[in-house]
Amino acid sequence: MVRGSRTMAVAVAGAALVALAGCGGGESDDKPKQPFAGKSADQIAADAVKATEQADSMHMKGTVQQSAGTTMTVDLSVDNSKNCDGSFQAEGASADVRNTKGTFYLRGDEKYWQQALKGQAGGDKIVPKVADKWVKAPADDATTKGLCDKKALMSSMDEDKSDRKGMKKGSTTDVDGTEAIQLTKKTSGGETLTMYVATEGKPYILRTTSKGGEKPNSSTFSDYGKPVSPEAPAPGETVDLEKLAASAQKA
Numbered sequence: 001m002v003r004g005s006r007t008m009a010v011a012v013a014g015a016a017l018v019a020l021a022g023c024g025g026g027e028s029d030d031k032p033k034q035p036f037a038g039k040s041a042d043q044i045a046a047d048a049v050k051a052t053e054q055a056d057s058m059h060m061k062g063t064v065q066q067s068a069g070t071t072m073t074v075d076l077s078v079d080n081s082k083n084c085d086g087s088f089q090a091e092g093a094s095a096d097v098r099n100t101k102g103t104f105y106l107r108g109d110e111k112y113w114q115q116a117l118k119g120q121a122g123g124d125k126i127v128p129k130v131a132d133k134w135v136k137a138p139a140d141d142a143t144t145k146g147l148c149d150k151k152a153l154m155s156s157m158d159e160d161k162s163d164r165k166g167m168k169k170g171s172t173t174d175v176d177g178t179e180a181i182q183l184t185k186k187t188s189g190g191e192t193l194t195m196y197v198a199t200e201g202k203p204y205i206l207r208t209t210s211k212g213g214e215k216p217n218s219s220t221f222s223d224y225g226k227p228v229s230p231e232a233p234a235p236g237e238t239v240d241l242e243k244l245a246a247s248a249q250k251a
Contacts, residue, residue, distance in 0.1 A: 035199035041167035048197040062219025084148035085230035098230040099148040106137040134233035135241040175206040
C-alpha cells in the first residue's frame with residue numbers, strides 16, 4: 001500500500017510494511033499479549049487499509065518527492081462527504097483549501113497563481129487580484145481535483161496493492177502518543193516501505209514512509225472520525241475568478 005499518489009491528494013501518501021520480534025515459545029497467561037497475534041503482516045495491512053477506508057474522516061500530513069524532483073507537502077482534514085480543510089505547498093507556492101456544503105474554495109499566494117495562470121490570456125493582470133484571496137476554484141481544476149475526495153485519495157494510495165504484499169511484522173512503537181505495530185517491506189528497487197498500524201481500537205493507519213527510492217515520502221494520519229466542518233469564507237473575502245478572467249480577456 002501507499003506509494004506517493006499520482007494526484008495531489010496522493011502527494012501525501014506513504015507506503016506499507018516491517019520486521020517483527022518473534023514470540024519464541026508459547027504464551028503463558030502472565031505474559032503480555034502480542035498485538036494482532038495469529039495474523040500475518042499482510043492480513044494486518046489489509047485490515048488497516050479497510051479500516052482507514054471506512055473511517056468517516058481523517059487528518060493527513062505529509063511530504064512526497066515528485067518525479068520532477070520537487071517536494072510537495074499536504075496538511076489536510078477530509079471526510080466521506082468531501083468536506084475538507086487544509087493547505088498544500090509545492091515548488092515555492094502555497095495555498096489553503098476548503099470544501100464545505102458542496103463548494104470548493106482556494107486561497108493561493110502570488111506564486112501559486114503565477115503558476116496556475118501561466119500562459120493564460122490576461123493571467124498577469126489577474127494574479128494581483130486573486131493572490132491571498134479566497135476564490136471558488138473550477139470543479140475540473142487539475143491541481144485540486146480529487147483533493148477533497150477521501151475515497152478517491154484512499155483508492156489512489158492503495159492503487160498498487162502489491163506494495164502491501166510480502167511484508168514483515170516488526171516491533172511496536174509510538175506514533176504521536178498511540179501505540180503502533182510496524183509493517184515493513186523492502187522492494188526489488190531498493191525502497192523500504194513502512195506502515196504503522198494502531199494496535200488498540202480499530203487498526204487505523206497512523207503513518208506510512210518510503211525510503212531509499214526515487215520518491216521518498218512520509219505521511220501521518222490522525223483525527224479519525226472527527227468532524228470536518230470548515231466555514232465558508234465571508235462574501236467580502238472572496239473574488240470571482242471566472243469574472244476576473246472574462247474581464248481580463250476583454251481588456
